């Protein structure tokens with residue numbers, strides 16, 4: 001990861017970048033808030049728009065399993081409960097105690113750091129090798145109140161739908177939290193990569209539902225280069241996702257998730273963005289981009 005004060009912001013602007021997405025890990029935002037705010041001010045000064053991507057924070061937003069969250073250790077009673085009855089390393093988005101803390105943390109971040117909006121990166125419920133969450137008391141109560149029957153022990157279509165609705169409400173709450181600070185703050189949801197088969201069990205796999213979420217202004221489509229040729233997927237595979245966003249009139253970002261950005265990939269990314277009608281491309285590998293440009 002690049003150190004914030006080493007990133008040449010004007011240079012990025014000169015390369016045609018319009019905005020940057022600043023990852024805001026829970027621990028860093030807690031201990032290094034002033035540095036984060038200063039960096040964001042410098043980016044504004046250089047003419048770059050800023051989006052904040054909170055990570056950690058109970059790990060309902062979970063783009064990377066390696067990102068720590070102190071919250072998980074201090075609030076074990078609000079963690080998701082899996083189908084074996086064990087707590088997982090993710091807070092439950094239906095637990096009101098977690099929601100209150102999360103909303104408060106996002107309000108603090110929005111006060112502290114001046115940005116155009118927030119990116120809600122990879123919202124998800126826990127699922128691993130057939131074990132799923134959440135069966136905490138709040139989820140059980142919510143499910144049975146809506147369905148008129150107890151929460152099943154297996155991942156039935158009704159349970160999958162319940163998890164999707166739960167994440168939709170979580171995103172609405174997240175958007176409402178930052179807009180209580182500034183009504184203009186935008187929300188962009190970056191669901192887990194839709195072409196990854198495991199995404200179907202996260203609860204954030206229904207793009208029509210995500211696009212219809214009234215709190216979200218834009219959607220970010222995360223793609224990862226794969227295979228021996230390290231190529232991007234064909235646009236046909238991604239059309240249903242871009243169409244879901246377009247049907248709701250929501251702009252799409254193409255988010256190229258790679259640590260190894262090279263010229264062919266940049267070229268392919270630009271073509272794919274055009275084919276999908278994406279409004280913006282996000283290059284996740286800042287270091288690679290810089291190496292390439294020198």
Ligand SMILES: [Zn+2]
Pocket residue numbers: 080081092093094095134135136137138139140
């Ligand atoms: Zn729960």
